[in-house]
Amino acid sequence: MNNKKDRSMKNKYYISELVVIICMCALVACTPMDHYYSQFIPEADIIYPGKVDSVQVLPGYKRAIIDCQLSSDPKVVKLKVYWQNRQDSIERAITHSEVGKRIKIPINPMAEGSYNFEVITFDAQNNSSVRSEAFGKIYGDTYRGNLNNRIISSTGFGDDGNAFIDWIPEISTDIIGTEVQYIGEDNKLMTIDVPRDEEKTVLSGYKIGTKVRYRAIYLPVSAAIDTLYTDFSETSLNIAFKKSVTASDVLTPGSAAQMPKNAVDGKRDISDPRWVSTGSGEHWLEIDLEAEHFVHGFKTWNGAGGYNNPISDLKLQAWVEGEWMDIISVTGNIDPLYGADFTPVITSKIRFYAYNQVRLYEIEVYGFIQ
Secondary structure, eight states: OHHHHHHHHHHHHHHHHHHHHHHHHHHHHHSOGGGGTGGGSOSSOOOOOOOOEEEEEEEOBSOEEEEEEOOSOTTEEEEEEEETTTTEEEEEEOOGGGTTSEEEEEEOSOOSEEEEEEEEEEETTOOBOOOEEEEEEEBOHHHHHTOOOOOEEEEEEOTTSOEEEEEOOOOOSSEEEEEEEEEBTTSOEEEEEEETTOOEEEETTBOTTOEEEEEEEEOSSTTOSOOEEOOOEEEEOBSOTTOEEEESOOSSTTOGGGOGGGGGSSOOSTTSOOEEOOSSSOEEEEEEEEEEEEEEEEEEEEOSSSSOOOOSSEEEEEEETTEEEEEEEESSOOOTTOEEEEEEEEEEEEEEEESSOOEEEEEEEEEEEO
16 A cells, blocks of 8 residues: 555656656747847847958059959948058048949058058948958069169161160060160150060160160069159260271272271171271271260170181270370280270270271270260
């Protein structure tokens, strides 16, 4: 009897426990999920304005432009661009007509360097969007100071009488061209833009005896908004071109292929005519520059059937204050293309001396009008 009573009591206890468990489960199932963390967030839902897309940094010289695509969210009223770990920023209002369009945000000035830019939009209640990022490099004086100018291989005059510059082929991929300035025969400044891959530039109408200036043009990257320039370099072209000449002698008098004027006709290929002197003794060629010039260099091309006959002993003189003055004096030369630069002298005449037979394709004299 007692055993039946005990079993009945235990059954009632188990049933009571089961009812409690079922009720607790029902209570949990009916409780909203945010009940447990709602205390940690504001009562209102979080609002994210539409973020910008396709952000691109257009770098320049001490400046940049941020190019980005606005979302179609009409609630966006402004955006901010941050850089330097948000130590620097710029704010821009967004008009209703700009929503959904690409815009550009200029940032000027900027210090040279590499930057990570963050772009964030805001609505009228100052709710912010998810950030968009882009990396960019800003160029400045350090970058510009390391730029190299193009290198001239040679200068001369063509058969048409126009001056030309031969360039060494360019290997830098940043160079997009070269700016060349010179004085024309009408005394006007001429400026030409030389393409990057051009290896010969003709200076039409160049006034002999004037300087030529040139500087390379760089575009650091294709998206750059500024081109950068090297400092100008200057060069002097041949001032002896087709000037009046006299010579001490000619190997075959009357031979057009050996006349002294051939040495200043601008032609220096091995198939061109030359001035050819007699075979022994002292020989000289005098060039009348027709006006006083600052002369600072010269070069010779000598040989027979090629540049193969060095003038071993030579001298260059300038007419200074009524007398000939030695500028260069060389013995034992082994270079058939001998030339030299020297401290500029003011002169209207140049005389070239040689002490063995001369077969001179060309002599060029470098300087500019006083």
